[in-house]
Amino acid sequence: MDELFASLDALAAEDLAPLFGPALLERLRPLLVAQNRLAAEVARTVRACEVSGAAEVDGLKTMGPWLRGHGHLSAAEAARVVRPGRALAHLPAMAAAFAAGQVTGEQVAAIAGWPSPSP
Structure with missing residues (x-):
């Protein structure tokens, strides 16, 4: 870390x-991939926490309340963080694409049939 x-x-x-259009766009492209990869790693880690019951260490039953309390996320955002890990456990190809930064969290949500995350 x-x-x-x-x-x-x-x-x-x-x-x-000192950067302008093309140079800024070239800088942005890998940042967007990195953002997707980081979101995938968060989803994977949250799922591992959920499966292992890690939230119970802090007296909480599930990761949703843990993310709200310790991650300072809204209830809706906490749900958007928890759901991908659950779905991706059953969708290995999508999990691999998310981990590689080839798809976004919104695309994972669409495939899993959830409302898309708000911008």
């Missing part, structure tokens, strides 16, 4: 002012 945070710090320190 330290490497991830160091990389994010380095990205945040970059001066974007």
Whole structure:
């Protein structure tokens, strides 16, 4: 995790002012893939927490309340974080595509038949 945070710090320190259209778009493309990959890893980890009963360590029964209390998420956002892990456990090809950053959380929600996450 330290490497991830160091990389994010380095990205945040970059001066974007001298960049223009094409250079900014080239910077954005891998960031969008990384965003999808990070969302997939969060979903995978939340699912592992759910399966192992990790929330019980803090006196909570499920990950939804844990995400609301410790992750400071709304009830709707917590549900949007919990659901993909449940569905992806049954959809290995979609899980692999999400992990590779090839699909978004919204696309996972559509395949699983849930309302899409709000922007």
